[in-house]
Amino acid sequence: MARRGRLSRGCQTCRKRKIKCDQILPACTQCRKSGWVCPGYADIVERMFQYHNQQVDSTISIVKLGKARVDEVKVVKRLSKRVSAGTVGKISSLSLSLSEISLPQGIAQPLNDRAIDYFLSTHALRDKGEIRGYYEYLFTLPITTWPETSTCLTAAALAAWGNACHSAEMLKEARTFYGRSLRLVNAALADPVRAPETSTMISILLLNSFEALMSDCLESMSYSDGHMRGVMMIMSLKGPSLMESREGVQVFLHMCRCLITYCIMRPVEVPAEVVGLRKYAVRFLDTRDPAWMMEEVMIRLAKFRAEVEAGGLVESDEIIDTALRLDDELSQLTSGLHRYGQFDTIATLDADTSLPGYHRAYPDMWHVYIRNYTRTCRLILHSIIQDELESHSASLLCKGHNLRSQSRLKSQELIGNICASILQYCENMRQSPSHSVI
Structure with missing residues (x-):
């Protein structure tokens, strides 16, 4: 009994x-x-x-269930002496509904967490020793304790995963989080104490990633100007103190890269403050790093584009010569990347003839970033060359009739290589029936 x-x-x-x-x-x-x-x-x-026996077991179970419900009510009554009446109502409804919840067989990860996992695996590097400045600090800093940063991360992550899954519902949720993020970050920037904090800097970078993920073209990046102004304001406030820690140097490199890219696309010259801070950062970094050398060329590219746009350079011969010289530097830089890791060329059986017909599988996300940054800059340079040749064709016969066709072919090759860039996420990619290794 x-x-x-x-x-x-x-x-x-x-x-x-x-x-x-x-x-x-x-x-x-x-x-x-x-x-x-x-x-x-x-x-x-x-x-x-x-x-x-079984009958006694059933009787005891019924008795225990009824006693549990009574005990729950007793707990709520005891708590009511310590908390307000409104809180008691919430506790009571929660306590009395626990027995009605049907627990799932397995533990399902929330959608936002799965999106963040995807974002970290596809947009952030692991810290392996070298300072890269590609979101590797997200793994070491207490992001979840910073409300504005964690909200911005959720927005960017939902945008990345929503694009990958072609999910309109997920992209809608991403925009909702983006609206919350803007309010939180603007409040932080308006506070002189919170504005220069690391959490604010990372939040702005995540918002900039959201803009890039959700925008179809440069004109649709409506808030990009504001984000970059926020980055410049923080750089001016903190100066060299940005680089007091390893994570600080990583965040600084990331901000520099975003600013330089923004200046190329607008086009405007990279601010002198940024160039000065990069000279200060040399003491913490290896200037032989391909990413550092690429950004040095990108700074000159931004200045070149700004001069062409403002009319500082008007002679077509000079414009084309400068563009070809910068393109050659970037080409040599790309060739030098082979010593940092090889890629596999994988043929694809795509029905769409506009696709390159192959993938280039790189062993590390960093290799994809560097190569595609250089390819994009070279595309801009070849676009300038083609524009000059088309608008002043009569006066540029000395350049040779083949320059225009060569530039177009090079542009097509660069676009194909960008579209074909993938990561070696899994070994079964090589064994897939739709791929064959060349």
């Missing part, structure tokens, strides 16, 4: 005589005084288990 009340810890003799047992080892006082052999103390855990 079901046991009621608390189990006695005394010896069997004292329990039968219904007297108090002092449980002294090796024998209790009551047994020693009476001259009896003390039987000792049984394992209380072992005594808790009873043998009973």
Whole structure:
């Protein structure tokens, strides 16, 4: 039968005589005084288990369920003496509804967490020693404790995964988080204390990634100007103190890259403050790093585009010569990347003839970033060359009739290589029936 009340810890003799047992080892006082052999103390855990049939089990389960509901009400009443009436209502409704919840068979990860996992795997590098400045600091800084940063990360992550899944519902949710992010970041920028904090800097970078992921063209990046102004404001406020820690140097490099890219696309010259801070950062970095050398060329490219746009350079010969010289530097830089890791060329059986017909699988995300940054810059340079040749064709016969066709072919090749860039996420990519290694 079901046991009621608390189990006695005394010896069997004292329990039968219904007297108090002092449980002294090796024998209790009551047994020693009476001259009896003390039987000792049984394992209380072992005594808790009873043998009973299925009918008794069912009865006990029903009794326990009813008692549990009564106990829940008692807990709520005790809590009501300590908290307000409004809070009691919430606790009561939650407590009384617990028994009605149907627990799933497995644990399902929330959508936002899955999106963040995807974003970190496709847009952030792991910190492996070299300072890259590609979101690797997201793995080491307490992002979840910063409300504005975690909200911005969720927005960017939902945008990235929504694009990958072609999910309109997920992209809608991303825009909702983006609206919240803007309010939080604007509030932080308006506060002189919070504006220069690391959380604010990272939040702006994540918002900039959201813009890039959700925008179809440069004109649709409506908030990009504001984000870059926020980056420049923080750089001006903090100056060299940005680089007081490893994460600070990583964030600084990331901000520089975003600013340089923004200046090329607008086009405007890279601010002198940024160039000065890069000179200060040399003491922490290896200037032979391909990313550093690429950004040095990108700074000159931004200046070149700004001069052409403003009319500082008007001679077509000079414009084309400068563009070809910068293109050659970027081409040599790309060729030098082979010593940092090889890629596999994988043929694809795509029905769309506009696709290149192959993939280039790189072993590391960093290789994809560097190569595609250089390819994009070269595309801009070849676009300038073609524009000059088309608008001044009569005066540029000395350049040769083949320059225009060569530039167009090079542009097509660069676009194909950008579209074909993938990562070696899994080995079964090589064994897929739709791919074959060349």
